[in-house]
Amino acid sequence: MRFYEYESKQLFAKRGIPLPKGSQVARTAHEAQRIASDIGGAVVLKSQVLSGGRMKAGGVLFADDEEEAESAARLILDLEINGQRPRGVLVESRQPVAQEYYLGITWDGIAKRPVMIFSDMGGIDIEEVAEKYPEHVAKRHFSNLLPFSDHKAKELIAAVGVQGSDLNRLTRIAAPLAHLFQEYGLTLAEINPIARLEDGSFVALDGHVDMEAEVRGEHRALLEELGIGEDETRQARPPTSFELAGKRINDVDHRGVAGNVTEFDGTLGLIIGAGGGSLTLFDAVRNHGGHPANYCEIGGNPSVSKVCELTKLILAKPGVEKIAVMMNVVSNTRVDLVARGVIKGVLESGEDPGERIAIFRIPGSWETDGFKILDKYGVEYCDRAVSMYEAAGRAVAKMQSA
Amino acid sequence: MAIFIRIDVDGALAADAGAARQLCEVCPVDIFSTPDGGALEIVDDNVDECTLCELCLQVGKPGQVSIVKLYDDDAVLQRT
Numbered sequence: 176m177r178f179y180e181y182e183s184k185q186l187f188a189k190r191g192i193p194l195p196k197g198s199q200v201a202r203t204a205h206e207a208q209r210i211a212s213d214i215g216g217a218v219v220l221k222s223q224v225l226s227g228g229r230m231k232a233g234g235v236l237f238a239d240d241e242e243e244a245e246s247a248a249r250l251i252l253d254l255e256i257n258g259q260r261p262r263g264v265l266v267e268s269r270q271p272v273a274q275e276y277y278l279g280i281t282w283d284g285i286a287k288r289p290v291m292i293f294s295d296m297g298g299i300d301i302e303e304v305a306e307k308y309p310e311h312v313a314k315r316h317f318s319n320l321l322p323f324s325d326h327k328a329k330e331l332i333a334a335v336g337v338q339g340s341d342l343n344r345l346t347r348i349a350a351p352l353a354h355l356f357q358e359y360g361l362t363l364a365e366i367n368p369i370a371r372l373e374d375g376s377f378v379a380l381d382g383h384v385d386m387e388a389e390v391r392g393e394h395r396a397l398l399e400e401l402g403i404g405e406d407e408t409r410q411a412r413p414p415t416s417f418e419l420a421g422k423r424i425n426d427v428d429h430r431g432v433a434g435n436v437t438e439f440d441g442t443l444g445l446i447i448g449a450g451g452g453s454l455t456l457f458d459a460v461r462n463h464g465g466h467p468a469n470y471c472e473i474g475g476n477p478s479v480s481k482v483c484e485l486t487k488l489i490l491a492k493p494g495v496e497k498i499a500v501m502m503n504v505v506s507n508t509r510v511d512l513v514a515r516g517v518i519k520g521v522l523e524s525g526e527d528p529g530e531r532i533a534i535f536r537i538p539g540s541w542e543t544d545g546f547k548i549l550d551k552y553g554v555e556y557c558d559r560a561v562s563m564y565e566a567a568g569r570a571v572a573k574m575q576s577a
Numbered sequence: 578m579a580i581f582i583r584i585d586v587d588g589a590l591a592a593d594a595g596a597a598r599q600l601c602e603v604c605p606v607d608i609f610s611t612p613d614g615g616a617l618e619i620v621d622d623n624v625d626e627c628t629l630c631e632l633c634l635q636v637g638k639p640g641q642v643s644i645v646k647l648y649d650d651d652a653v654l655q656r657t
Contacts, residue, residue: 478606478626479626480622480625480626509628512628515581519580519581519625544629544646544649547646547648547649548648
């Protein structure tokens with residue numbers, strides 16, 4: 176779940192990360208004028224949208240006094256960027272910058288640990304810096320369980336040649352950012368750029384924070400403090416009617432999970448899940464040249480009716496030719512109950528399970544009963560002797576030969 | 578309509594209010610009900626949710642409740 180820049184900065188302020196003077200969000204041009212007046216002198220006004228490319232789109236403007244600030248705010252508040260209306264306009268002091276740095280923390284899925292990245296070339300795309308000037312980028316992994324040590328941050332920053340008081344001041348930004356990352360279940364905490372001002376002080380000029388959606392409940396107090404409502408999903412795009420229908424199916428029945436239903440424009444419907452199985456299987460289908468019609472995550476032993484409703488939803492999606500029902504080896508979820516659900520869903524859609532189910536690959540708990548059900552309805556299935564990757568390949572091959 | 582499972586309850590047991598209440602209590606997926614505290618009814622919408630836990634088979638005398646697996650040549654589960 177992505178935070179607006181002003182929310183990210185409120186979070187930074189909780190740990191004492193220095194911000195430009197002012198740094199308040201205005202909802203009206205008049206309010207922006209008042210903030211600019213309080214700051215005094217030149218200000219920068221930034222559109223608060225959850226989208227990149229603000230500068231290019233005209234969503235970042237500069238003003239030398241409060242009157243100019245009001246006019247600039249008016250323009251920004253009326254400006255739609257990538258289909259988004261601004262939540263407000265952030266007004267901050269504009270001061271001369273001597274140098275810009277990059278600092279980011281994200282989750283490294285391969286190392287299964289957070290990784291902190293620092294560069295003395297900030298303000299531009301960090302991937303581009305890493306590619307063109309790798310000697311200007313340093314990375315360090317750290318534990319997400321043990322307390323973060325300031326020494327780790329210092330070592331990282333020093334690795335690109337920063338020394339003396341700059342090193343100490345930057346450490347006092349990097350370490351708190353790591354603490355925030357750990358404390359609030361963040362998946363991304365980025366300051367780009369950190370500016371060293373001409374007076375030698377440092378401020379976070381821009382910030383980007385993403386929180387793991389699953390920890391929202393745990394941090395309700397913080398979200399309330401930031402004014403983030405429970406109904407704000409902060410997804411990259413609004414959910415489609417297909418996705419909303421999927422959510423309803425999951426919400427109305429507490430038994431098990433049929434969640435994260437996401438719409439794609441392919442022809443192969445997917446009922447997938449189990450211990451990371453959804454992502455693996457989705458990728459496997461694509462690697463084999465298949466075109467998924469959807470993504471979803473089933474697990475936790477969903478009820479027959481929940482699987483049935485999900486199956487009906489996917490089959491009713493225009494363009495869906497077949498469905499593939501695939502999971503990793505299950506222990507809690509029961510094979511027979513999922514088999515009942517999908518077959519019932521196909522039958523209630525007025526279709527033949529043997530025709531519409533490309534493959535059923537769920538090995539594990541109660542598979543003997545599950546396979547009897549599939550046998551009865553002529554559905555092709557396989558057990559754990561067939562890998563998830565191979566099962567995905569079989570489903571795609573069946574689509575291509577149809 | 579249930580297509581995978583059938584539940585058979587002996588008429589005498591179904592008429593026993595105490596046994597009917599027990600069936601309602603033990604079933605984890607609400608296959609049994611006694612609307613308004615009256616006669617036992619099978620909730621058809623829930624029958625295919627049967628988890629084959631066999632708790633209902635423990636109510637009454639052996640054989641008074643049966644679970645039939647319609648997908649397995651009508652194999653019958655009964656308390657013996």
